[in-house]
Amino acid sequence: MPRIAVWDAPTRLFHWALAVLVVFSFVTGKIGGGWMAWHVKSGYAILSLLAFRLAWGIVGSETARFSHFLSGPRTAVAYVRALAARRLPTVVGHNPLGGWMVALMIALLLLQAGTGLFADDDIATQGPLAAKVSEAWVGRATAIHKWNEWAIVAAVTLHVSAIAFYHLALRKDLIGPMVHGRMESDAAAPRAAPVVLAAVLFAIACGAVYWLVAVYPRAP
Amino acid sequence: MKPIALAAAVCLAASAATASAQALKPEKEIQLRQSAYALMGYNFANLGAMAQDKKPYNKEEAARSADFVAMLADVPKGFFGPGTEHGRDTKAKPEIWEKRSDFDAKMDKMVQETKKLPPAARTDLAALKKAVGDAGAACKACHDDYRAK
Numbered sequence: 001m002p003r004i005a006v007w008d009a010p011t012r013l014f015h016w017a018l019a020v021l022v023v024f025s026f027v028t029g030k031i032g033g034g035w036m037a038w039h040v041k042s043g044y045a046i047l048s049l050l051a052f053r054l055a056w057g058i059v060g061s062e063t064a065r066f067s068h069f070l071s072g073p074r075t076a077v078a079y080v081r082a083l084a085a086r087r088l089p090t091v092v093g094h095n096p097l098g099g100w101m102v103a104l105m106i107a108l109l110l111l112q113a114g115t116g117l118f119a120d121d122d123i124a125t126q127g128p129l130a131a132k133v134s135e136a137w138v139g140r141a142t143a144i145h146k147w148n149e150w151a152i153v154a155a156v157t158l159h160v161s162a163i164a165f166y167h168l169a170l171r172k173d174l175i176g177p178m179v180h181g182r183m184e185s186d187a188a189a190p191r192a193a194p195v196v197l198a199a200v201l202f203a204i205a206c207g208a209v210y211w212l213v214a215v216y217p218r219a220p
Numbered sequence: 221m222k223p224i225a226l227a228a229a230v231c232l233a234a235s236a237a238t239a240s241a242q243a244l245k246p247e248k249e250i251q252l253r254q255s256a257y258a259l260m261g262y263n264f265a266n267l268g269a270m271a272q273d274k275k276p277y278n279k280e281e282a283a284r285s286a287d288f289v290a291m292l293a294d295v296p297k298g299f300f301g302p303g304t305e306h307g308r309d310t311k312a313k314p315e316i317w318e319k320r321s322d323f324d325a326k327m328d329k330m331v332q333e334t335k336k337l338p339p340a341a342r343t344d345l346a347a348l349k350k351a352v353g354d355a356g357a358a359c360k361a362c363h364d365d366y367r368a369k
């Protein structure tokens with residue numbers, strides 16, 4: 001079977017950078033102390049990545065677009081039925097279940113990074129926007145930040161379990177394509193957006209996050 | 221025992237008895253520990269801002285904040301007495317009274333780490349960063365287990 005490019009480089013880089021940073025954020029948050037400064041910086045990086053991914057989900061490559069992988073519940077149910085019957089439908093890009101996993105993960109991580117901006121651990125670390133809102137909102141944001149952590153752990157566990165299931169039960173390698181970007185398929189290769197567009201979008205995302213966490217908080 | 225030493229011992233015992241006889245209302249105890257934490261928090265956050273490069277390191281200001289934290293760190297442990305599990309919106313978890321020895325050990329660790337803040341604040345920013353990191357981790361150990369979210 002011919003090999004086609006399914007995941008573009010920006011999407012793959014985004015994915016692995018996010019995976020590393022989420023683990024790093026979790027660990028530094030757990031250790032605390034002097035690592036909190038890094039926990040905060042890691043959160044800024046995650047927020048930048050997410051902002052980029054939202055934009056890439058609208059104007060990026062075909063398989064990175066939300067319109068490509070977000071489908072209705074009926075499609076998802078049909079997909080699950082096929083899996084249950086051990087028929088693996090060929091999908092170029094995210095399958096109907098994986099697509100919703102992407103959306104869930106982005107939503108949970110946005111909530112986590114967003115509440116982190118307003119959080120205060122009542123020790124030595126404050127989100128950059130905590131001083132801009134009332135203590136009641138700081139308290140709410142901090143509580144959400146602490147509980148949502150476990151929602152993310154659950155989502156990551158589900159995500160990794162699903163990949164293990166595909167690997168072991170369905171003999172389908174999903175990790176390889178996310179590393180090298182290619183898969184074997186007779187289908188036509190999906191359309192890829194220019195990498196330079198991704199670079200520009202990521203630079204804008206970083207600039208916006210920098211303004212939000214470093215420039216705006218200093219304004220009176 | 222010399223008479224003067226005996227007299228001193230009697231005086232000490234008497235003052236100790238007076239102190240314990242002044243039983244505080246649980247509500248008052250909670251208020252006192254919360255007040256100590258609030259002032260510790262304010263001063264420790266100031267050190268945290270310097271340690272995290274959010275504001276410039278200023279030796280005098282850092283020393284002042286560090287002195288406050290080190291002094292106030294001794295206060296809360298005396299105000300987790302019986303009947304102070306509830307009231308004044310306390311975030312103290314019931315586990316404090318169930319696993320008291322562990323709670324006390326973590327409290328002692330925090331007190332011990334905060335004692336290193338004043339000399340570190342008077343040394344340099346690198347020393348302050350280290351001491352703030354260690355003390356912050358000691359604070360967190362208790363917050364994680366014994367403070368409601």
